[in-house]
Amino acid sequence: MKRNSRLSLALHTLAHMAGNPKQMRTSSDIAAHMGTNAVVVRRVLGRLREAGLLKSEKGHSGGWQLARAPEKITLADVYTGLEEQLIARNDLQEQPVCSVEHTLYFRIFGIMQDMEQTLIDKLASTTIAEISEAAGQVHPNE
Amino acid sequence: MKRNSRLSLALHTLAHMAGNPKQMRTSSDIAAHMGTNAVVVRRVLGRLREAGLLKSEKGHSGGWQLARAPEKITLADVYTGLEEQLIARNDLQEQPVCSVEHTLYFRIFGIMQDMEQTLIDKLASTTIAEISEAAGQVHPNE
DNA sequence: ATTCACGTAATACTTATCGTTACATTAGCA
DNA sequence: TGCTAATGTAACGATAAGTATTACGTGAAT
Numbered sequence: 020m021k022r023n024s025r026l027s028l029a030l031h032t033l034a035h036m037a038g039n040p041k042q043m044r045t046s047s048d049i050a051a052h053m054g055t056n057a058v059v060v061r062r063v064l065g066r067l068r069e070a071g072l073l074k075s076e077k078g079h080s081g082g083w084q085l086a087r088a089p090e091k092i093t094l095a096d097v098y099t100g101l102e103e104q105l106i107a108r109n110d111l112q113e114q115p116v117c118s119v120e121h122t123l124y125f126r127i128f129g130i131m132q133d134m135e136q137t138l139i140d141k142l143a144s145t146t147i148a149e150i151s152e153a154a155g156q157v158h159p160n161e
Numbered sequence: 162m163k164r165n166s167r168l169s170l171a172l173h174t175l176a177h178m179a180g181n182p183k184q185m186r187t188s189s190d191i192a193a194h195m196g197t198n199a200v201v202v203r204r205v206l207g208r209l210r211e212a213g214l215l216k217s218e219k220g221h222s223g224g225w226q227l228a229r230a231p232e233k234i235t236l237a238d239v240y241t242g243l244e245e246q247l248i249a250r251n252d253l254q255e256q257p258v259c260s261v262e263h264t265l266y267f268r269i270f271g272i273m274q275d276m277e278q279t280l281i282d283k284l285a286s287t288t289i290a291e292i293s294e295a296a297g298q299v300h301p302n303e
Numbered sequence: 304a305t306t307c308a309c310g311t312a313a314t315a316c317t318t319a320t321c322g323t324t325a326c327a328t329t330a331g332c333a
Numbered sequence: 334t335g336c337t338a339a340t341g342t343a344a345c346g347a348t349a350a351g352t353a354t355t356a357c358g359t360g361a362a363t
Contacts, residue, residue, distance in 0.1 A: 023320075030269070034261045045339065052259075056322055061340065078330025081339045094268075106248060106276075117194075119176045122296040126236075127172070130283045134248075137279060141272045154264040165351075187308065198353055203309065220361025223308045 025063050026105070028053055029097050030147070032064065033072070037089030037151035043082035063101070070100030089151065095143035107135035165247070167205050170195055171239050172289070174206065175214070179231030179293035185224040205243070212242030231293065237285035249277040 032049055036042075046060040053060065064083055067073045074086045085092065098105075107128075115121045174191055178184075188202040195202065206225055209215045216228045227234065240247075249270075257263050 025320090027265075030265050031259075031262050034265055038261070047339085057340095058323075058342085059321065061342090062321095065341075075340065076330080077328070077338090077340045079338050080331065081329085083340095117173075118296040119180070119292065120173050122292050123169075123172050123176055126287060126292065126295075130280070133283070134276065134280055138272070138276055141275070145268060150261065150264050150268065153268075154260040167351090189308080199309095200311085200354075201352065203311085204352095207310075217309065218361080219307090219309045219359070221307050222362065223360085225309090 023103075023105075024055075025101055026098060026103055028055065028060070028063050029067060029101060030094060030150075032060070033067075033085070033089075033092065033097060033147045034150040034154065036083075036085050037092070037147040038154075040085050040089055043076075043080065043084055045082040049083070066102070067097065067100045070096070072096060072100050089148035090146055092147045093143045094145050094147070094150075095139045097147070098142050099139065104135065106138060107131040165245075166197075167243055168240060168245060168247070170197065170202070170205050171209060171243060172236060172292075174202070175209070175227070175231075175234065175239060175289045176292040176296065178225075178227050179234070179289040180296075182227050182231055185218070185222065185226055187224040191225070208244070209239065209242045212238070214238060214242050231290035232288055234289050235285045236287050236289070236292075237281045239289070240284050241281065246277065248280060249273040 031053065032044075035052075036044065046057040046064070049064075050057040050060045064073055064075070068075055068086075072086055072092055074084050076082060076084075115124055173195065174186075177194075178186065188199040188206070191206075192199040192202045206215055206217070210217055210228075214228055214234055216226050218224060218226075257266055
């Protein structure tokens with residue numbers, strides 16, 4: 020078990036979808052490809068649906084699809100859609116009383132905020148369509 | 162309990178030490194101030210001793226001290242001394258077979274490596290002496 | 304010698320994440 | 334209308350990382 024594999028799972032799945040946006044994929048099929056469980060897939064992709072990146076349909080012939088063109092979905096969209104906060108997570112406890120800790124808190128907090136934004140900027144420069152193309156489409160149906 | 166409080170603990174402790182470098186501090190006293198256990202303190206500070214930032218002495222009147230002037234210890238020294246890898250940790254599994262995953266892996270890996278270096282650069286611009294001064298030395302003996 | 308401090312192994316505790324099961328809901332299809 | 338296949342979610346268990354605690358060995362000062 021890895022810590023925080025949600026982003027990998029999401030990016031990997033959407034990059035595949037970018038290779039064939041029309042195709043409807045079930046959480047079960049996706050889970051098999053990713054080596055995990057269908058419920059886990061639905062949990063992760065559910066967040067991206069709320070973020071407007073994916074559509075899901077219930078019932079027979081239901082499943083998952085991109086909600087918009089893969090050229091218009093960046094890696095940053097996926098990252099922020101998951102509300103990950105990989106860097107600037109607030110385990111920098113509550114407001115400290117000690118003046119040294121207080122000073123450190125704000126210095127580090129500021130740096131982490133900058134870093135978080137830098138990461139998003141870097142991720143924003145690549146779309147899932149580019150990933151799909153770069154991968155060479157070895158499996159055009161996936 | 163917080164996840165990865167080692168860096169906070171280390172920075173906080175060293176910033177205090179910067180305010181009065183001559184003073185010898187016991188892991189017990191430090192632990193009391195930080196709200197943790199003496200063994201935890203020794204574990205964390207032990208890494209910084211190996212990194213050459215601290216000296217420790219056993220026996221009566223033993224304890225911990227900075228190994229060099231606080232003006233010559235940056236936040237980056239502390240970070241790298243702990244070998245933290247806050248960002249670029251390798252929970253990006255082994256070499257993937259799937260071409261899409263492979264492509265993603267290298268793209269993300271490259272970004273994370275850049276981020277890690279960026280973080281170190283940012284931390285390197287501040288010394289623990291500066292933190293101590295900015296904190297206003299409310300408690301000159303700590 | 305005794306005491307005080309570090310060094311470290313072993314173990315338990317806590318928390319986040321992931322995996323699994325179970326069941327309700329919804330939509331197509333015969 | 335029932336059956337099947339899919340999502341949506343709650344509940345619970347399993348695992349791993351981090352931290353806390355206990356215990357004991359070692360070294361140095363008094």
